[in-house]
Amino acid sequence: MYNLWVKFLFxxxxxxxxxxxxxxxxxxxxxxKVPVSKLxxxxxxxxxxxxxxxxxxxxxxxSKPLAYVSLGEVRKGVGYEKEIKKDWVMGSNxxxxxxxxxxxxxxxxxxxxxxxxxxxxxxxxYRGFFLDTLDSYTLSVKDPSxxxxxxxxxxxxIKEIKHRYPEAEIIVNRGFQLLPYIHEDVNAVxxxxxxxxxxxxxxxxxxxxKKVQDYLFGEIAKIKQWKLPIIIIDFLPPKKRKxxxxxxxxxxSHGLIPWVTNNSLxxxxxxxxxxxxxxxxxxxxxxxxxxxxxxxxxxxxxxILEYMGYVPxxxxxxxxxxxxxxxxxxxxxxxxxxxxxxxxxNKYIFNxxxxxxxxxxxxxxxxxxxxxxTSKQLSSLGVYVSMEWQHxxxxxxx
Numbered sequence: 355m356y357n358l359w360v361k362f363l364f365x366x367x368x369x370x371x372x373x374x375x376x377x378x379x380x381x382x383x384x385x386x387k388v389p390v391s392k393l394x395x396x397x398x399x400x401x402x403x404x405x406x407x408x409x410x411x412x413x414x415x416x417s418k419p420l421a422y423v424s425l426g427e428v429r430k431g432v433g434y435e436k437e438i439k440k441d442w443v444m445g446s447n448x449x450x451x452x453x454x455x456x457x458x459x460x461x462x463x464x465x466x467x468x469x470x471x472x473x474x475x476x477x478x479x480y481r482g483f484f485l486d487t488l489d490s491y492t493l494s495v496k497d498p499s500x501x502x503x504x505x506x507x508x509x510x511x512i513k514e515i516k517h518r519y520p521e522a523e524i525i526v527n528r529g530f531q532l533l534p535y536i537h538e539d540v541n542a543v544x545x546x547x548x549x550x551x552x553x554x555x556x557x558x559x560x561x562x563x564k565k566v567q568d569y570l571f572g573e574i575a576k577i578k579q580w581k582l583p584i585i586i587i588d589f590l591p592p593k594k595r596k597x598x599x600x601x602x603x604x605x606x607s608h609g610l611i612p613w614v615t616n617n618s619l620x621x622x623x624x625x626x627x628x629x630x631x632x633x634x635x636x637x638x639x640x641x642x643x644x645x646x647x648x649x650x651x652x653x654x655x656x657x658i659l660e661y662m663g664y665v666p667x668x669x670x671x672x673x674x675x676x677x678x679x680x681x682x683x684x685x686x687x688x689x690x691x692x693x694x695x696x697x698x699x700n701k702y703i704f705n706x707x708x709x710x711x712x713x714x715x716x717x718x719x720x721x722x723x724x725x726x727x728t729s730k731q732l733s734s735l736g737v738y739v740s741m742e743w744q745h746x747x748x749x750x751x752x
Contacts, residue, residue: 380585380611385620392622400484409479416663418523421480423471426487427453445494449555455490458507468514482523489528509535530573542583545570552589552617559591585611592616598623631687634664638692639671678706688716693724700724
């Protein structure tokens with residue numbers, strides 16, 4: 355009965371910590387060397403699959419890795435470029451290295467995109483897709499009736515992705531003309547350069563004109579009617595990266611999710627999104643000299659935490675080399691104490707825990723409070739015991 359109450363208390367105190375993570379945030383990184391530890395705190399992380407990133411070894415279950423995939427174009431020099439058939443191509447994008455602009459009406463291209471691009475990425479461990487270049491068809495097709503056919507082709511592809519992988523997170527870059535048909539199939543919309551952009555044709559950073567801003571805010575209003583999250587990617591040169599927090603705050607003030615980076619999306623600028631620690635400190639005391647992973651006292655605690663997306667760190671106070679005094683609160687999202695021995699000599703442990711609680715850190719005691727607890731000490735934890743409960747508990751637990 356006692357252990358049941360302790361387990362219930364563990365769930366009651368620590369499950370809210372899961373929602374503390376920034377699940378409504380997004381990061382985009384297209385560099386070859388992916389800084390995984392810096393990206394773990396974001397709910398959705400878009401990565402270039404050609405990088406060194408290994409999605410199956412990603413840091414936790416609370417941050418979802420998404421693969422960047424270009425639907426409207428085939429990038430010049432990409433690994434599968436030689437497999438693209440000529441009749442699938444209807445033009446090129448001179449501003450972006452003459453990338454091939456794909457004909458979305460071609461069944462061959464539709465099948466290739468799903469089977470040779472999407473399926474392998476899902477099998478590799480990506481759990482979503484960022485679909486880019488959805489407007490590239492306008493470079494080659496000017497007739498409105500023909501444009502509708504291009505839109506229909508992309509809608510078909512996106513719905514097929516969702517059909518195959520219902521749990522996949524799909525984010526689209528703009529694609530305003532497609533949204534009336536796919537808004538129930540996608541999870542978010544990206545809009546680039548709301549305030550500051552990168553102009554590929556001029557190879558220059560440039561502030562977005564008022565006219566373009568007004569147009570984009572008009573589209574934003576339409577998207578909000580579908581209650582889709584909107585991610586804004588704005589661009590600043592490295593020498594102006596200190597302006598990123600101000601810009602991110604401005605974007606967020608409109609109810610939008612900000613990401614501010616450089617022109618190649620290979621830099622993580624400081625933003626106003628708080629990086630949430632995933633580390634949990636587990637404090638125990640056991641003299642059995644077993645390895646951590648075999649210690650019966652804490653065998654399952656770490657497994658549960660890792661499943662929840664946390665990284666446990668263990669301190670065995672029975673080890674003379676271990677100490678609480680050097681542990682900083684800034685390094686942890688919470689602390690779990692699992693100490694069976696109730697002794698007055700452990701008062702320093704209890705007082706240390708009270709200090710962490712005063713700093714608003716979640717603290718869980720399992721099985722005991724490490725000291726012979728009194729009503730006064732319980733009240734310092736915000737726990738008040740009535741005389742009736744004391745009498746009842748003595749009957750149940752003794």
